[in-house]
Amino acid sequence: MRTYGDQLLYGIAKSYEISTDGLVYTFHLRDAFYCDGTPVRAQDFVYAIQRMLADENSTRPFMAYPIKNAAEVHKKELSEEYLGVRAIDDATLQFILENPTPYFLQLLALPTFSPIPSEKESSEIGKYSLSNGPFRLKEWKQNDSILLEKNPYYWDADKIQLDQVEIVISTDFNKLYQMFLDQKLDVMPVATTDVSPDMTPYIHYYFNGANDFIRLNMDGSCPLNNKNLRLALNYALNRNDYVDSLGSDDVTASARYVLPILPGAHKTFGEEYPLEAFPLNGDTQKARNYLKTALQELDLERAEDIQLELLVTDDYWSVTEAQIIEKQLEETLGIQIDILSVPYNTHMNLDTIHKFEMSLSGWIPEYADPATYLELWTSDSSYNCASYSSEEYDECFQTANRQMDPQSRMSLLAQAETILLEDAALIPLQIRQSALLKNPKLINFETYYINAEYEYIYADFTS
Structure with missing residues (x-):
C-alpha cells in the first residue's frame, strides 16, 4: 500500500x-x-x-x-x-x-x-540504490544535493509527470531564500518568523502531525498521583494566552490529546468526535477548587507546599514554553514550579526511566489512526512513561481494537481519549504546523503528517 x-x-x-x-x-x-x-x-x-x-x-x-x-x-x-x-x-x-x-x-x-x-546480496542492493518507486537515484553529492530521475520501470510510470527531482541540501537560509526568489527552488521549508509579508501568496501551512503535552508522573514518587492536583493544573492553564505568548503561527492551542485531523470512520476523527476536555481560556475558580481538595487529600496546608519540577529540553523554544507555563501555574495556583532543562538525549532517558515529575513532551503519529496516540497509555505500554494505569482505559482500548465495524471502533477510541483526559493523565498544550514556500505553478504537490511530509509523485507544473 x-x-x-x-x-x-x-x-x-x-x-x-x-x-x-x-x-x-x-x-x-x-x-x-x-x-x-x-x-x-x-x-x-x-x-x-x-x-x-x-x-x-x-x-x-x-x-x-x-x-x-x-x-x-x-x-x-x-x-x-x-x-x-x-x-x-x-x-x-x-x-x-x-x-x-x-x-x-x-x-x-x-x-x-x-x-x-x-x-x-546486500552489497549489490547498496551499489545500485535499488528501489521500486516512481523515481530512482541518479546522483548524490554528500551534504550538497540529491538528484532523482523518473524510474522507467515503475508500474505507474505513465502517470508520473516530473522527469527529475533535485533536492538541495544546505543550512544557509539566505542562500536558499534567494534561490526561491530566483525561481531556482520550487519548495522551501521555512519558519513562519522568517517570511516577509510580501511572500504571503507563496506560503503554505500544514499540520505536521506533532502535538505537545506535559506528562504527569503518577508512580507515587511525587504528589501528581493525586487526580485533583492534576485537574487543578489542567484548569489553571490558559492555553490561548500561552500560545499568544509564544508569538508563533506554528502552534494552535489544543485541549485534547489525539490529533483531530486523523481519519475517523467517515470524516476526520475531530469532526466525528469533537472534544475540548478543558477550557482553552482556563478556569481559575475551578482550578483553585480542585487544588483545595488536593491539599486536603495530600494533608498539606498551603499551596506553596507543593513544589513540582518541569523537565524540558535545553533548546530555546522548549525553555520559552516552560517559562510561560511556569508563570501561569504559579500565578493561578500559588504552587512552585522549578524548570530543569537538559540535553535532548538526557530528557528522553529520564522520560524512559520515569525520573521526572512533569515533562514537556510530544508525539508524532507513526500511522494514520487514533490508536497511534492512545496505545502509548495502556498499562503495559513501554511508552507509558507517566505510569498511568486504568482498567477502564485498557478495556476500552482493547475492545476498540477487536471491533470490525469502523464506527464502533472509532466510538470506543473516542471514549478512551475521554477517559484519559478525565483522569488528567497529561496536560494537552498545542498541535504544531509547518510552513513552506511553494511555486504557485507547482500542482498536485501534497503534504502529509505521516512519515514523508512531501509527496511529489504526481506533481506537475502549469503553464
Missing part, C-alpha cells in the same frame, strides 16, 4: 482480501519491477520483514508486532519460520495477525514494509 496526501492507495498490491475474523490478509501483487528491471516478488516482502525483525539495529521492529509471532521472532524466542507472513507464490502475499488490527493497511504503507529483493 502507499499514501498520497491523506489517501490510502494501492502500491504493489492490485487487490486484497481480509478474512471475516480480521486475522488473514491476502494480497495479489501487480507486475512490478525494481529500478534495475528485477521483478518485485511476494518473497521480497517476506524477506524484508524477517530482516527487520532479525536486525539488531532495526529502529521499528515493533511496527510488525501485529503479525502473528512477530514479537517472539524479534526476541529470538521463535525462529522466523513461525512468523505469520508467507509468499503463496510470486504474486500472492499473505499475513496472519495476532489480533484484528483495523489499521494494518495503514502500517503497510510505511517504508518499514517496503520489499527488499531476497535473491540479491
Whole structure:
C-alpha cells in the first residue's frame, strides 16, 4: 500500500482480501519491477520483514508486532519460520495477525514494509540504490544535493509527470531564500518568523502531525498521583494566552490529546468526535477548587507546599514554553514550579526511566489512526512513561481494537481519549504546523503528517 496526501492507495498490491475474523490478509501483487528491471516478488516482502525483525539495529521492529509471532521472532524466542507472513507464490502475499488490527493497511504503507529483493546480496542492493518507486537515484553529492530521475520501470510510470527531482541540501537560509526568489527552488521549508509579508501568496501551512503535552508522573514518587492536583493544573492553564505568548503561527492551542485531523470512520476523527476536555481560556475558580481538595487529600496546608519540577529540553523554544507555563501555574495556583532543562538525549532517558515529575513532551503519529496516540497509555505500554494505569482505559482500548465495524471502533477510541483526559493523565498544550514556500505553478504537490511530509509523485507544473 502507499499514501498520497491523506489517501490510502494501492502500491504493489492490485487487490486484497481480509478474512471475516480480521486475522488473514491476502494480497495479489501487480507486475512490478525494481529500478534495475528485477521483478518485485511476494518473497521480497517476506524477506524484508524477517530482516527487520532479525536486525539488531532495526529502529521499528515493533511496527510488525501485529503479525502473528512477530514479537517472539524479534526476541529470538521463535525462529522466523513461525512468523505469520508467507509468499503463496510470486504474486500472492499473505499475513496472519495476532489480533484484528483495523489499521494494518495503514502500517503497510510505511517504508518499514517496503520489499527488499531476497535473491540479491546486500552489497549489490547498496551499489545500485535499488528501489521500486516512481523515481530512482541518479546522483548524490554528500551534504550538497540529491538528484532523482523518473524510474522507467515503475508500474505507474505513465502517470508520473516530473522527469527529475533535485533536492538541495544546505543550512544557509539566505542562500536558499534567494534561490526561491530566483525561481531556482520550487519548495522551501521555512519558519513562519522568517517570511516577509510580501511572500504571503507563496506560503503554505500544514499540520505536521506533532502535538505537545506535559506528562504527569503518577508512580507515587511525587504528589501528581493525586487526580485533583492534576485537574487543578489542567484548569489553571490558559492555553490561548500561552500560545499568544509564544508569538508563533506554528502552534494552535489544543485541549485534547489525539490529533483531530486523523481519519475517523467517515470524516476526520475531530469532526466525528469533537472534544475540548478543558477550557482553552482556563478556569481559575475551578482550578483553585480542585487544588483545595488536593491539599486536603495530600494533608498539606498551603499551596506553596507543593513544589513540582518541569523537565524540558535545553533548546530555546522548549525553555520559552516552560517559562510561560511556569508563570501561569504559579500565578493561578500559588504552587512552585522549578524548570530543569537538559540535553535532548538526557530528557528522553529520564522520560524512559520515569525520573521526572512533569515533562514537556510530544508525539508524532507513526500511522494514520487514533490508536497511534492512545496505545502509548495502556498499562503495559513501554511508552507509558507517566505510569498511568486504568482498567477502564485498557478495556476500552482493547475492545476498540477487536471491533470490525469502523464506527464502533472509532466510538470506543473516542471514549478512551475521554477517559484519559478525565483522569488528567497529561496536560494537552498545542498541535504544531509547518510552513513552506511553494511555486504557485507547482500542482498536485501534497503534504502529509505521516512519515514523508512531501509527496511529489504526481506533481506537475502549469503553464
